[in-house]
Amino acid sequence: xxxxxxxxxxxxxxxxxxxxxxxxxxxxxxxxxxxxxxxxxxxxxxxxxxxxxxxxxxxxxxxxxxxxxxxxxxxxxxxxxxxxxxxxxxxxxxxxxxxxxxxxxxxxxxxxxxx
Amino acid sequence: xxxxxxxxxxxxxxxxxxxxxxxxxxxxxxxxxxxxxxxxxxxxxxxxxxxxxxxxxxxxxxxxxxxxxxxxxxxxxxxxxxxxxxxxxxxxxxxxxxxxxxxxxxxxxxxxx
Numbered sequence: 219x220x221x222x223x224x225x226x227x228x229x230x231x232x233x234x235x236x237x238x239x240x241x242x243x244x245x246x247x248x249x250x251x252x253x254x255x256x257x258x259x260x261x262x263x264x265x266x267x268x269x270x271x272x273x274x275x276x277x278x279x280x281x282x283x284x285x286x287x288x289x290x291x292x293x294x295x296x297x298x299x300x301x302x303x304x305x306x307x308x309x310x311x312x313x314x315x316x317x318x319x320x321x322x323x324x325x326x327x328x329x330x331x332x333x
Numbered sequence: 334x335x336x337x338x339x340x341x342x343x344x345x346x347x348x349x350x351x352x353x354x355x356x357x358x359x360x361x362x363x364x365x366x367x368x369x370x371x372x373x374x375x376x377x378x379x380x381x382x383x384x385x386x387x388x389x390x391x392x393x394x395x396x397x398x399x400x401x402x403x404x405x406x407x408x409x410x411x412x413x414x415x416x417x418x419x420x421x422x423x424x425x426x427x428x429x430x431x432x433x434x435x436x437x438x439x440x441x442x443x444x445x446x
Contacts, residue, residue, distance in 0.1 A: 222376075251433065260337075260422050260436030261377070274433075309377065315432070321367075322434060326376040 220244065222325035224310050230331045231300055238296045239328045243312030250293050251322060252285055254278065255307040267293060268315065300332045335360045335427050339437030346413055346444055354408040354440050356397075356423035364425040366390075366399055366406040367434070371420045380408075380421070415444045 223242045231237050243250050248269050253261035264283070265275045269290035279285075282300075287293040297304055307329050311322040340355040358364065368380040368390070381390030386401035395410045406423060423437040 249432070253434070258438070260424070260438050261434070263433040263435070266433065311377075311434075313432075320432070321379055321382060323379070324369075324377040 222310055222312050222323055224308075224325040224328050226328060227326060228329050228331075230333065232333050233302060234299055236296065236298045237300060237330065238294055239308055239310075239330075241293045241295070241310030241312075241325060243292070243310070244314075244323060247312035247314045247323075248290070249313045249315045249320075249322075250287055251311040251313075252293070252295055253309040253311065255309055255327070256305075261309055264295075297330075300330075302332045305330055305332045335364070335425060335435040337423050337425055337435055337437035339423050340440050342439070343441040343443060346442070348415055348444055348446050349412045350444075352408070352410040352413045352417075352442070354421055354423075354442070356406045356408065356437060358404050358406065358423075358425050360404075360425055360427050360435075362428045363401075364427045366397070367424045367426070368395070368397055368406070368408050369422045369424060369436075371422065371439070373419070377422065413442075413444050415446055418442055418444045 225240045251266040252264040255261040267287040282298045285295045307327045309327045310325045313320045313322045336359045338357050365384045367382045369377045370380045381392040383390040383399035389398045397408045420439045422439045424434045
């Protein structure tokens with residue numbers, strides 16, 4: 219059973235650079251979520267997709283952030299003009315939405331450090 | 334809006350001690366409730382869940398009961414092991430809106446031999 223995978227696991231970048239993260243969900247899962255976790259806090263919702271459609275974005279997701287899920291499979295999260303405040307763990311989760319309140323399965327995360 | 338309040342950490346216990354981590358929530362409607370665990374260097378793993386009032390979720394010796402009257406979902410284990418050392422997150426999904434998870438701040442648990 220292949221779980222949710224994320225790449226890269228770690229990213230160090232300089233302020234002002236662009237970064238892109240990838241998430242591969244569990245293969246039959248139709249929903250994909252992005253969360254951000256800062257040190258000592260619980261994860262916070264950023265955005266989610268149902269198949270290829272992006273259905274909601276949090277207020278945390280400024281216009282420097284963009285997410286895509288082409289063809290309803292893997293997803294990418296891009297941060298443009300990174301700032302030191304973007305340093306965090308970025309988590310991806312997926313679920314098979316057949317009813318509601320389904321369990322979300324998380325990947326290992328991508329830890330971003332902006333210098 | 335929805336929110337989850339967790340017992341402040343860190344918590345340090347001796348092996349075989351009884352564990353309780355408190356969790357209370359605020360949500361409209363009838364949320365589903367979850368406990369996730371994060372072991373050092375790893376991602377979040379689902380520990381247990383409950384989807385309606387009075388349901389008890391259980392896994393690996395951990396239990397939590399969905400108490401609607403007290404809006405609580407406290408995590409318990411009768412005898413903890415060193416391998417239970419991790420960060421534990423209480424979370425909910427509201428039955429209104431977009432199915433996002435709302436998390437508490439997490440409780441770091443350390444078990445000493």
